[in-house]
Amino acid sequence: xxxxxxxxxxxxxxxxxxxxxxxxxxxxxxxxxxxxxxxxxxxxxxxxxxxxxxxxxxxxxxxxxxxxxxxxxxxxxxxxxxxxxxxxxxxxxxxxxxxxxxxxxxxxxxxxxxxxxxxxxxxxxxxxxxxxxxxxxxxxxxxxxxxxxxxxxxxxxxxxxxxxxxxxxxxxxxxxxxxxxxxxxxxxxxxxxxxxxxxxxxxxxxxxxxxxxxxxxxxxxxxxxxxxxxxxxxxxxxxxxxxxxxxxxxxxxxxxxxxxxxxxxxxxxxxxxxxxxxxxxxxxxxxxxxxxxxxxxxxxxxxxxxxxxxxxxxxxxxxxxxxxxxxxxxxxxxxxxxxxxxxxxxxxxxxxxxxxxxxxxxxxxxxxxxxxxxxxxxxxxxxxxxxxxxxxxxxxxxxxxxxxxxxxxxxxxxxxxxxxxxxxxxxxxxxxxxxxxxxxxxxxxxxxxxxxxxxxxxxxxxxxxxxxxxxxxxxxxxxxxxxxxxxxxxxxxxxxxxxxxxxxxxxxxxxxxxxxxxxxxx
Amino acid sequence: xxxxxxxxxxxxxxxxxxxxxxxxxxxxxxxxxxxxxxxxxxxxxxxxxxxxxxxxxxxxxxxxxxxxxxxxxxxxxxxxxxxxxxxxxxxxxxxxxxxxxxxxxxxxxxxxxxxxxxxxxxxxxxxxxxxxxxxxxxxxxxxxxxxxxxxxxxxxxxxxxxxxxxxxxxxxxxxxxxxxxxxxxxxxxxxxxxxxxxxxxxxxxxxxxxxxxxxxxxxxxxxxxxxxxxxxxxxxxxxxxxxxxxxxxxxxxxxxxxxxxxxxxxxxxxxxxxxxxxxxxxxxxxxxx
Numbered sequence: 001x002x003x004x005x006x007x008x009x010x011x012x013x014x015x016x017x018x019x020x021x022x023x024x025x026x027x028x029x030x031x032x033x034x035x036x037x038x039x040x041x042x043x044x045x046x047x048x049x050x051x052x053x054x055x056x057x058x059x060x061x062x063x064x065x066x067x068x069x070x071x072x073x074x075x076x077x078x079x080x081x082x083x084x085x086x087x088x089x090x091x092x093x094x095x096x097x098x099x100x101x102x103x104x105x106x107x108x109x110x111x112x113x114x115x116x117x118x119x120x121x122x123x124x125x126x127x128x129x130x131x132x133x134x135x136x137x138x139x140x141x142x143x144x145x146x147x148x149x150x151x152x153x154x155x156x157x158x159x160x161x162x163x164x165x166x167x168x169x170x171x172x173x174x175x176x177x178x179x180x181x182x183x184x185x186x187x188x189x190x191x192x193x194x195x196x197x198x199x200x201x202x203x204x205x206x207x208x209x210x211x212x213x214x215x216x217x218x219x220x221x222x223x224x225x226x227x228x229x230x231x232x233x234x235x236x237x238x239x240x241x242x243x244x245x246x247x248x249x250x251x252x253x254x255x256x257x258x259x260x261x262x263x264x265x266x267x268x269x270x271x272x273x274x275x276x277x278x279x280x281x282x283x284x285x286x287x288x289x290x291x292x293x294x295x296x297x298x299x300x301x302x303x304x305x306x307x308x309x310x311x312x313x314x315x316x317x318x319x320x321x322x323x324x325x326x327x328x329x330x331x332x333x334x335x336x337x338x339x340x341x342x343x344x345x346x347x348x349x350x351x352x353x354x355x356x357x358x359x360x361x362x363x364x365x366x367x368x369x370x371x372x373x374x375x376x377x378x379x380x381x382x383x384x385x386x387x388x389x390x391x392x393x394x395x396x397x398x399x400x401x402x403x404x405x406x407x408x409x410x411x412x413x414x415x416x417x418x419x420x421x422x423x424x425x426x427x428x429x430x431x432x433x434x435x436x437x438x439x440x441x442x443x444x445x446x447x448x449x450x451x452x453x454x455x456x457x458x459x460x461x462x463x464x465x466x467x468x469x470x471x472x473x474x475x476x477x478x479x480x481x482x483x484x485x486x487x488x489x490x491x492x493x494x495x496x497x498x499x500x501x502x503x504x505x506x507x508x509x510x511x512x513x514x515x516x517x518x519x520x521x522x
Numbered sequence: 523x524x525x526x527x528x529x530x531x532x533x534x535x536x537x538x539x540x541x542x543x544x545x546x547x548x549x550x551x552x553x554x555x556x557x558x559x560x561x562x563x564x565x566x567x568x569x570x571x572x573x574x575x576x577x578x579x580x581x582x583x584x585x586x587x588x589x590x591x592x593x594x595x596x597x598x599x600x601x602x603x604x605x606x607x608x609x610x611x612x613x614x615x616x617x618x619x620x621x622x623x624x625x626x627x628x629x630x631x632x633x634x635x636x637x638x639x640x641x642x643x644x645x646x647x648x649x650x651x652x653x654x655x656x657x658x659x660x661x662x663x664x665x666x667x668x669x670x671x672x673x674x675x676x677x678x679x680x681x682x683x684x685x686x687x688x689x690x691x692x693x694x695x696x697x698x699x700x701x702x703x704x705x706x707x708x709x710x711x712x713x714x715x716x717x718x719x720x721x722x723x724x725x726x727x728x729x730x731x732x733x734x735x736x737x738x739x740x741x742x743x744x745x746x747x748x749x750x751x752x753x754x755x756x757x758x759x760x761x762x763x764x765x766x767x768x769x770x771x772x773x774x775x776x777x778x779x780x781x782x783x784x785x786x787x788x789x790x791x792x793x794x795x796x797x798x799x800x801x802x803x804x805x806x807x808x809x810x811x
Contacts, residue, residue: 112621228737229739231557232739
């Protein structure tokens with residue numbers, strides 16, 4: 001998979017060569033620009049965009065805007081970052097709702113770009129925001145696209161308008177028109193029209209799309225494009241811009257290992273903003289697109305803001321405070337432990353979370369091998385305990401442990417290990433909490449709670465490896481571990497402080513990375 | 523459609539010149555990159571052409587064009603594009619990332635095989651995506667193939683694959699084609715699932731072909747896709763779809779050279795007959811003109 005590496009990796013390698021230098025010569029700049037060009041091409045950024053981009057970067061790198069505060073590598077990173085943000089559209093744009101509902105949103109794109117799935121995601125997202133979206137099945141081309149939309153609508157819990165069975169029969173323009181009337185009658189305030197996939201070169205189908213557009217006069221036309229698309233992005237985007245004149249772009253399949261290229265090309269060539277990104281197969285894997293964050297992601301500055309947002313969505317402040325209190329007063333039970341773990345799981349895949357950390361690209365391989373089911377197994381063990389046992393682990397005698405092992409499909413050894421780990425963790429957390437849990441300044445208690453939490457998880461993972469029978473050695477290990485607990489919040493802290501816009505200088509040090517890796521490698 | 527972008531169009535100005543000069547080379551490089559060949563292949567092809575030009579002491583762009591065509595053709599023709607479907611039943615597993623056209627390809631492929639007098643059963647092992655089974659059923663009906671459906675929602679795809687092969691063996695059907703859910707190559711859990719399907723089927727009979735479907739509009743990520751699928755699913759052949767669009771799929775050369783897996787089929791439209799075998803000559807003709 002890593003033959004090319006992605007844009008992030010490539011640029012990181014490029015900048016590594018620059019880091020040691022005190023001053024940028026013209027040759028340095030040219031060399032770097034060549035590398036950037038190649039990295040961008042490998043990442044499928046359209047050629048003409050690459051040319052323009054590298055031209056500007058070169059000019060600025062050689063120009064007079066040399067900041068004294070930054071070293072040469074940082075300067076180039078800064079320039080590239082600025083340029084990326086400029087191309088990607090600067091600020092995130094939201095959907096413009098019509099003054100007189102319904103707001104009509106039309107989806108268009110190539111076959112297999114992910115329009116139907118996106119319709120479901122968008123509708124669920126809007127519904128969560130208090131809207132009453134209506135999905136319209138205007139893809140009458142692809143076999144059973146209508147059925148798919150109906151299923152997706154059901155999963156998203158929204159209404160669907162599908163008067164025609166599809167499979168080549170029926171007129172999508174008519175369906176779209178009827179849908180508007182239907183939406184007005186039934187008081188739906190947003191109408192999302194799913195259209196058939198079409199090629200940019202298919203004049204007839206492009207005309208049909210234009211006709212749908214004319215018939216319903218949508219407030220937004222979203223062009224859905226696969227993040228994996230290559231140089232063809234330019235032609236396709238132009239064809240769709242001419243054909244239906246979209247108002248915004250949605251990048252789909254961004255969870256793959258291709259990223260950046262298509263986004264850059266389309267935004268740069270059409271001048272239309274990328275509004276959303278689709279990042280997985282679940283209906284919730286959908287987020288507003290943040291150009292500045294994307295640029296940071298490309299430059300391996302991490303996507304801390306998205307991470308924080310996700311954390312905020314899941315963790316509630318109250319609870320975090322309660323947990324911190326529990327740590328301090330020694331009333332932290334296995335029950336809380338379980339709850340914490342489930343909260344962590346709610347945040348989504350640990351892998352994708354870690355992937356957002358700055359400098360995380362170095363650990364991508366380890367991330368791949370990280371076994372998330374470990375958490376599920378731990379969960380099973382705790383859930384096999386009675387309530388009383390969870391509150392008072394001391395109760396756990398031999399026969400109880402045998403029962404729990406049987407109940408959770410594990411072995412007594414595993415149950416023992418878990419209980420030991422828990423006790424260690426509780427003790428550790430107590431110390432840390434009393435010594436003042438690192439409350440990250442300016443961040444409020446939420447990420448603080450998170451920091452403590454993940455430290456907790458880390459503890460529990462790392463513990464497994466060595467447990468010496470020698471008390472002296474164990475004490476030493478414990479001390480080392482105690483440091484290990486504090487360390488994780490350090491990179492997070494500096495990461496948060498980074499705010500995503502400053503250059504890479506604040507990234508985690510090798511030791512910090514190593515401690516994370518240890519955690520991952522268990 | 524043919525009037526759209528082509529390498530030949532992009533190369534026209536270059537070949538119209540009297541002699542080969544520095545600009546010719548940079549134009550050629552741009553054109554190849556725009557056709558998704560990727561920087562590596564582009565460099566190597568251009569180096570090769572430069573050497574030929576020096577060796578033959580030519581400065582005629584027409585020669586260069588001929589050499590370009592020959593070079594690409596020769597590179598593409600290095601591997602054997604024939605499908606091996608002699609086993610009975612011949613089991614064909616179709617894999618790929620989301621939205622590349624797996625189900626559509628299966629429909630066309632079934633029709634193609636039925637047209638050649640083979641009996642075909644398709645297995646709807648895409649139990650994940652909404653309405654994928656129905657989509658396959660429609661295509662199977664159009665193609666004249668029978669279908670094995672999952673008995674319940676979200677059934678283990680490996681068991682559907684098993685039942686499909688079982689049905690083929692019981693009813694002595696010539697060819698069993700198994701549709702799988704689209705998956706991004708970065709999802710290791712889903713890729714493992716593919717390995718499981720493979721292992722389950724292999725217990726019953728040998729798998730004749732594992733076809734990886736690649737979208738022509740894909741860029742350099744196609745190579746990453748191919749490598750991951752080869753590792754997990756043991757891909758034996760490539761299918762390029764959506765070649766009727768403006769994308770030229772130059773990346774397939776990179777895929778083929780890096781992985782040694784030949785392109786076997788080419789899809790060129792939404793009609794059921796729009797699937798052909800891969801012929802390097804025709805492919806290059808479409809590219810270079």
